[in-house]
Amino acid sequence: MRRWNGWAEEGSTAALSREALRLLELEVGRRIDNLPPDATLGEVLAVVPPSRLPADDRLSDDAEDRVRHGRGQSLPDWIALRSGLLGAVPDAVAHPATDDDVAALLALAAKAGATVIPYGGGSSVVGGVTPAEDDDGPTMTLALDRLAGLSDLDERSGLATFGAGTVGPDLEAALAPHGLTLGHFPQSFERSTLGGWVAARSVGQQSIGFGRIEALFAGGRVVAPAGTLDLPANPASAAGPDLRQLVLGSEGRLGVITRATVRTVPKPPREAFPAWFLPDWPHAIDAARDVARAGLPLSMLRASTPMETQSLLAMAGRSRAGDVLARYLRLRGMGPERSLVLVGASGLERFVEGAVREAGSILRRHGGVAVGGSIGRRWIATRFRSAELRDTLWDAGYAVDTVETAADWTRLPAIAASVGQALRHGLDDSGERVHAFSHLSHVYPDGSSLYATYVFRRSADPDETLARWRRLKRGASEAIVAGGGTISHQHGVGRDHLPYLAAEKGELGMAALADVARRFDPAGIMNPGVLVRPAE
């Protein structure tokens, strides 16, 4: 069972290597001495207020159910859960098992004057499933865990229909016996759900091969207060604007995505994840750009800043193989500014080999040195584990969060620099340092995403920790907007990114989104405060 106040399983802890801890202490300082212990579940449950929703068989007002579905995985969510200063908690949780259940629950909520928060895996890092603090009425959270599983498979077309609450491993397990895969592997894969992927425009780590969720989501159903929208699963269409693209990224504002039909493909017979080191970050960016524009059948390309490269190697801990690698890189002239580039290819042997070879020749032109497959194998083996380090780091006295964006190749280097600057110096005023590093996580012919991780010391006062986060988040977000990047490449909008959304959607665009939300949800009960301002 997932811990109620974090990401990792109850009782499990990802180990932090000595080298990583040392690096962190060097970068931001040792943990402070007087950190209070986290609140216990019992302490939190004791202060959950009584439900304001009428008693109903379909509603659970159990305090633990409400707490476990009351927050996502943003740092403010964590601070609330760990400090026990939980604030708003849903008044009840419902676990509908059918589309009709969902419709009836929406009607019940409307009658009770309640707002409704659809809840998939609860992995939102942008406040997508968090009740509003200032809402007067009750909140009903619809947990979709019972709307799960494969309901239809057309093997000839590769179209698979799942309940929206299906989590990643269950989805792939249902496809595997048919030799099929969706190939959608966000870092949250083990926790997040198909419906959540669609609602938040999720992106898998191998999306340049398998496609982003907007390419994989062929159709489905949205049950809304005003009725039901069925999206037929055609391979392509020129029949007017694409309504799927209104549902993708709708974050619960239009209604509840109850099922989705996805495009699956034969499981690729071969995958490879070779790694290279580039002399420095500018070379890594240029090389990534050239590889992305070369039209190669790749499934992934990640390029890490020198600081991320150093952090990754430190997290791997000291080992004989690591020492050999370090010596080899020094011999090949790679200094401390070296940048790790990880490439992925998935498909038929012929194309995987060809793609790796062509990518390699481009990377070598930029001074790249190939280091084989071991780093990639390790990355694949631990790619869903690394999120668990958040729990470990928290316990060690550090708060971790990420920001991400995407921009064209021309703007990207400046955005990467200004986001890094905003993070590293965001707490200068209070004398705190910030460890920040980033990577290009998804490359496109015209640009790339940028994913930045930042670590800072927790304060004994949770409000001060939250205030630090706010300053860092605001500084990084403003740097993104000023640089012309999108406010999110893969995490969505939620509550946290809403202030920055109009910069890219425009006034007319925001108004049109509000119109669509009003059409699906005339009374405005669906997840208010997320994506579209309630007043709009």
Added chain:
Amino acid sequence: MRRWNGWAEEGSTAALSREALRLLELEVGRRIDNLPPDATLGEVLAVVPPSRLPADDRLSDDAEDRVRHGRGQSLPDWIALRSGLLGAVPDAVAHPATDDDVAALLALAAKAGATVIPYGGGSSVVGGVTPAEDDDGPTMTLALDRLAGLSDLDERSGLATFGAGTVGPDLEAALAPHGLTLGHFPQSFERSTLGGWVAARSVGQQSIGFGRIEALFAGGRVVAPAGTLDLPANPASAAGPDLRQLVLGSEGRLGVITRATVRTVPKPPREAFPAWFLPDWPHAIDAARDVARAGLPLSMLRASTPMETQSLLAMAGRSRAGDVLARYLRLRGMGPERSLVLVGASGLERFVEGAVREAGSILRRHGGVAVGGSIGRRWIATRFRSAELRDTLWDAGYAVDTVETAADWTRLPAIAASVGQALRHGLDDSGERVHAFSHLSHVYPDGSSLYATYVFRRSADPDETLARWRRLKRGASEAIVAGGGTISHQHGVGRDHLPYLAAEKGELGMAALADVARRFDPAGIMNPGVLVRPAE
């Protein structure tokens, strides 16, 4: 100059081979004897009514300008132009040169109580640029020919910004010196415009390699009665619903697309278009499906029904090479049910060769026989010419039109059969026969488009010719809807497909589209009757 009442250049005529004419006479009968001559431009201009718009420097009320921008390329448009029974004609044509001009013209139209039709290349085959017959007020057509040309090129990102009125050849010519291509080659390439591609969700013939217009359209500007929408060109985004996808397919209902930024790529160093023959249509469909699901880096796959295969060979005319091919195919056991499959690959030598080899081995497993590159080379050389046969066939006494759809691999064979049936027997009541054939033109892992061409005899009475078209179009469209296909894979909605749109968009979806149109255009002056019913 394009002829005022057809597709081909003034004075040019594509030759119809003797074999093709013979096949046509066999299939539908000889042209009838008493066909009246087409109306002359002079005759048509003489009956153009005076403009109901106030005189203004910016408006041309020249009769020829109005007639030349008064119709698209649908068969009803042709019948109107050729018969001289033109019906509604725009009251004036404006040729704005800047975004500000467009905004001012929209304001002028609103003040004058006029409706506005944005006009790119005038190549709509679904009534997208045709004034409403029953409209009380005046109509202003905005021709975008002066809003053309490359205005910005970011070579590092491959992002190119063009005026919306840029036609295909000019767009590619502006990119060529930089070694770049958009790779968007719809059959209308030489006439149609970038803005029109976006507005109608156009698809290029090599879209499985280069991407449909929705993948190529990175951003742009819409000047609407309510204001301006700027869509930033980010490579990808999870920042809520994708507003680009509301503009794509908006068909002039939201406003005027004045500029578009597109994603260009290095011109592929190598292209190949090898051909195969499959024993029959079911084998061709199955083989196409298997190739489409194999994850090969192809840019195209087309599979023709036996009747289309026969028609294509007849149109090529008799030749020594054709005789040799026919003998070879007979020797290899290919009977009259043989289906032509044309494959395209574009990219680096290594991947083009690999894709062709892998596709070939799949096609051979389905009984395919390779016939080399000559058919493909001929196809590439004439791919924009074949539309000119419409003019030739009209002169020969025949009307031609097409319908198209897309569906998953499971539904596709039944839709292909029922559309063919509906077309071939659509005029049985009146004792007329119809020559109908089709091909899969764009394949996807989950399904394919289907493109059907139908030819029937014109009547001496243009209203009867139109009535025949209506019956055929309705029969085919109903077969598409009944089979679960989309009402258009690549032509758009316009006026002609509007009755079938709600079947796939749903009531809520149609209402949401109408809401968005109202937000951009509160008074409903933009292209009413297209895409969204005016009442909605």
